[in-house]
Amino acid sequence: MSVKTHRQAVQGLLPALTPVRFVTEDGSPVKESADYAEPSAELLREAYRRMVLGRRFDTQATMLTKQGRLAVYPSSRGQEACQIAGVLALREDDWLFPTYRDSTALVTRGVDPVEVLTLLRGDWHCGYDPAATRTAPQCTPLATQLPHASGLAHALRSRGGDAVVMAFVGDGGTSEGDFHEALNFAAVFKAPVVFFVQNNKYAISVPLARQTAAPALAYKGVGYGVRSEQVDGNDLVAVLSVLTAAVEHARTGHGPFLVEAHTYRMDPHTNADDAGRYRDDAEVERWQGADPLARLETYLRGRDLLTDEDVASAREAAEAFAADLRTRMNLDPELDPLELFDHVYAEPTPQLREQRQMLAAELQAEKG
Amino acid sequence: MAQALNTALRDALRDDERVLVFGEDVGPLGGVFRITDGLTRDFGEERCFDTPLAESGIVGFAVGMAMGGYRPVIEMQFDAFAYPAFEQIVSHVAKFRNRTRGKLGLPMVIRVPYAGGIGGVEHHCDSSEAYYVHTPGLKVVTPATPADAYWLLRDAVADPDPVVFLEPKKLYWSKEDTDLTRRQAEPFGRAVVRRAGRDATLVAYGPSVPVALEAAKVAADEGIELEVVDLRTLVPFDDETVVASVRRTGRCVVVQEAQSFAGVGAEIVARIQERCFHSLAAPVLRVAGFDIPYPPPKLEHSHLPGVDRVLDAVDRLQFDDRPDVLHLARGAA
Numbered sequence: 001m002s003v004k005t006h007r008q009a010v011q012g013l014l015p016a017l018t019p020v021r022f023v024t025e026d027g028s029p030v031k032e033s034a035d036y037a038e039p040s041a042e043l044l045r046e047a048y049r050r051m052v053l054g055r056r057f058d059t060q061a062t063m064l065t066k067q068g069r070l071a072v073y074p075s076s077r078g079q080e081a082c083q084i085a086g087v088l089a090l091r092e093d094d095w096l097f098p099t100y101r102d103s104t105a106l107v108t109r110g111v112d113p114v115e116v117l118t119l120l121r122g123d124w125h126c127g128y129d130p131a132a133t134r135t136a137p138q139c140t141p142l143a144t145q146l147p148h149a150s151g152l153a154h155a156l157r158s159r160g161g162d163a164v165v166m167a168f169v170g171d172g173g174t175s176e177g178d179f180h181e182a183l184n185f186a187a188v189f190k191a192p193v194v195f196f197v198q199n200n201k202y203a204i205s206v207p208l209a210r211q212t213a214a215p216a217l218a219y220k221g222v223g224y225g226v227r228s229e230q231v232d233g234n235d236l237v238a239v240l241s242v243l244t245a246a247v248e249h250a251r252t253g254h255g256p257f258l259v260e261a262h263t264y265r266m267d268p269h270t271n272a273d274d275a276g277r278y279r280d281d282a283e284v285e286r287w288q289g290a291d292p293l294a295r296l297e298t299y300l301r302g303r304d305l306l307t308d309e310d311v312a313s314a315r316e317a318a319e320a321f322a323a324d325l326r327t328r329m330n331l332d333p334e335l336d337p338l339e340l341f342d343h344v345y346a347e348p349t350p351q352l353r354e355q356r357q358m359l360a361a362e363l364q365a366e367k368g
Numbered sequence: 369m370a371q372a373l374n375t376a377l378r379d380a381l382r383d384d385e386r387v388l389v390f391g392e393d394v395g396p397l398g399g400v401f402r403i404t405d406g407l408t409r410d411f412g413e414e415r416c417f418d419t420p421l422a423e424s425g426i427v428g429f430a431v432g433m434a435m436g437g438y439r440p441v442i443e444m445q446f447d448a449f450a451y452p453a454f455e456q457i458v459s460h461v462a463k464f465r466n467r468t469r470g471k472l473g474l475p476m477v478i479r480v481p482y483a484g485g486i487g488g489v490e491h492h493c494d495s496s497e498a499y500y501v502h503t504p505g506l507k508v509v510t511p512a513t514p515a516d517a518y519w520l521l522r523d524a525v526a527d528p529d530p531v532v533f534l535e536p537k538k539l540y541w542s543k544e545d546t547d548l549t550r551r552q553a554e555p556f557g558r559a560v561v562r563r564a565g566r567d568a569t570l571v572a573y574g575p576s577v578p579v580a581l582e583a584a585k586v587a588a589d590e591g592i593e594l595e596v597v598d599l600r601t602l603v604p605f606d607d608e609t610v611v612a613s614v615r616r617t618g619r620c621v622v623v624q625e626a627q628s629f630a631g632v633g634a635e636i637v638a639r640i641q642e643r644c645f646h647s648l649a650a651p652v653l654r655v656a657g658f659d660i661p662y663p664p665p666k667l668e669h670s671h672l673p674g675v676d677r678v679l680d681a682v683d684r685l686q687f688d689d690r691p692d693v694l695h696l697a698r699g700a701a
Contacts, residue, residue: 125467136435137467141459147425148460151432158414159437177452181425188420343470344504346528349557349604 015218015230019262022237025290027298036241041305043088047236048300049314050084051293054104056318057113060325061103061120065271069329070120074101078266081236081292082198084108089194089243090166095156097136097149097167101198101265105168109135113321114328123333134163143173146182146195150256153191157253164192164250166243172203174220175211183224183258192250194243195221195258198233200265205278221258233261234292237299264290337363370540372514373403375548376521377441381411387525388433389416391426391443391479400445401481401540423449427456427478431464434474441477441525447534448491450480454499461530462505477524477531482510483575483625485538485672487665493537494662495626497574500532501602501635508602509556510534510574515546516600519553527556536575559606561613565593568619568685570678571610571636573599576623583623583678592682602632610636611643618649619685623678628656650686 001009020034039047058077064070076083083104090096090109098105106116111128118127119138126137136152139145149167156163173179174197186193197217201208214220221228227249231242239261246257264287268275275284300306341348341356348356380387389407391399395418398405407416419426423444430440444450450457457478465473484493500508507529511517517535524531546552554560562577563584572580577598584594597613599606614620620640622633633654640652655673663671684692 124469125463126469129471130435130468131472141455144428144455144460147428147456148432148435150425151429151434152436153432154429155433155436155438177422178424178428178456181420181422182428184420184422185425185429343466343468345465345507346473350607351605 013222013227015228019230019232020238020242021232021235023235023295023299027295036245039240047084047088048296050108051080052314053318053321054080054083055293056322057107058104060322064329071122072270072272073120074270075267076101076104079198079263081239082233082261082263085236085239085243086196089247093163095134095165097145098138099168100138100140102168113325143169143176143178146178149193150182150186150191153193154189157192162251164247166194168196171199171208171211174217183226186256187225190255193256194246194250197260198263199260200263204269218260226256226258228258230260233263234290236296369514369517369542370403372518374405376518380525381415386439388438389441390419392421392445394443423453424456427453430476431460434476439475443479446492447480447482447494447496458503462503473528474530475528477533479533481537482534483536484668498631507531512574512577512598514544515552518548523556538575557601557604559597559599559609562598563596565595567593568682569595569613569617570621570623571597572623575625580623583675614640614644615647618647620652621681623655625657627659629659653681655681
């Protein structure tokens, strides 16, 4: 390879020097134009409605932990631009690989919120049907879902389809070996997968500086030959435009794409965390000023794409959604302990059948 | 046995277009043990291919391929080289059906050239079966004969659940006259009596089966008839065949190549005494490797349980109601 073509190859992969942005923190359009097409007005209005709903879902889920209805909830409040754009960039037949923090994305995807919260309510692990929803189980080990995403993307392409895979991961997850193996496999096999890093600045308590010395996480793709980009993760317009381009890149046979979104986790790691031990209020307040929902609302109003009525109707829909979720989460589902033996193998082993009988006898004895 | 495994992969690739073979060096090279010899040439790069050198990535990629409707058969180059993939195997491969409440199973086979006796240097001879059998959701197989290698691998590929397929490396070069076009093997999940005998049962699997058979041959010359049970699949475990044999003979020695402590043999001994207590004329004994990291090649013969150690254990089975004199003498010393 000549020096010139080598330089072109590297430059073709490199992210922008600063995060791509369409809308400033105060909601006004950015002056200089980005290399990405702005989403349609209709899509942005839809995104706004989804963001209002997503924010309401998230606060409702946190409330449910206080009432003891959820064992734990890792909030993604403040990350709604990523959560919503990551899903709106996809077609229905594309696949999503979420982490435990991406419940808002799942709700946006159309997965029943009660099924989303099954894991955290403790009824079972994954509450929804991955094949029917084209959504993998929310992954609690870090980055282990990423090689699955690469493999599934390769499978979809090998079978002749043009569906793509969107795989979410956090900043902490990029330190895991599976992150690197997944990017490498995807690049080598040219698998149509978009790796979407929500850099929310903390892995529980550990700040980004302890995860990486790289100028940005987006550069990690370059070493694997993966086209990479970084984006302002609290600017819905920017995230959606970049992810739409990334998905198109993957769909049209150009291989994987890595997007890093710079965002912020407004809430503690979970309701059980005490964020005051590792970050100060001033920092949180500063990020509250960069709230993605307020920013999109101001921007759309400024472009006359959103009326007071639109806002009221979005909030009303979100309230109805939350009320329905509350009602349904307040019902105690009937759980059958004998189901514990049903999904270990397609057919239970003789030993599992014996153990099932033992538990059945215990349950019978309890009934009297 | 290597040939039988190669034929099994060929036939599986031929019969089911969802079957894929991939891993490190399994492509044009045909694998370091040549188990995948010629598969890329005959079935094409899409069906049998090399991957980056990353075991966790290979297993994780296979999970995704299985989600996408394929039936991956992947190779971990050596037993101890599979450890980087341990998280993928125990947290995802084994649990996927369970996590998804039965909605998504993962039909895939993880082939592992396994165990010792080939003069391999460190990290090439581990007996890693206990890690896998301890993980609910995995099926674990180890064949001892070429015919079983063929049929158990065909069964594993056809199975709706993930199978860890442990190939005893020292048996790769073992030979057997067998017609692979006619099924000559018990169903998956059944143990088999390799040699009938009335005086005591030797329970063995994978690499320890030939040792047990050889011991039975020597014992027969001395007038002791040993029955040899080959487990074939460790999960599912065939209690029925093992229990029936031990109830008949009243005495039992479990033979494994793996280190002893908390190994598969310990589980088998526990199961036998729970089920056969009133039929037993002596404690059930284990013959196993020592509880040491796998030794360097020039010392492995001291570690590997051989015929003599098996026969010593048989001597301790209190025939004629004699107490375990050998054991007591050793304890006193």
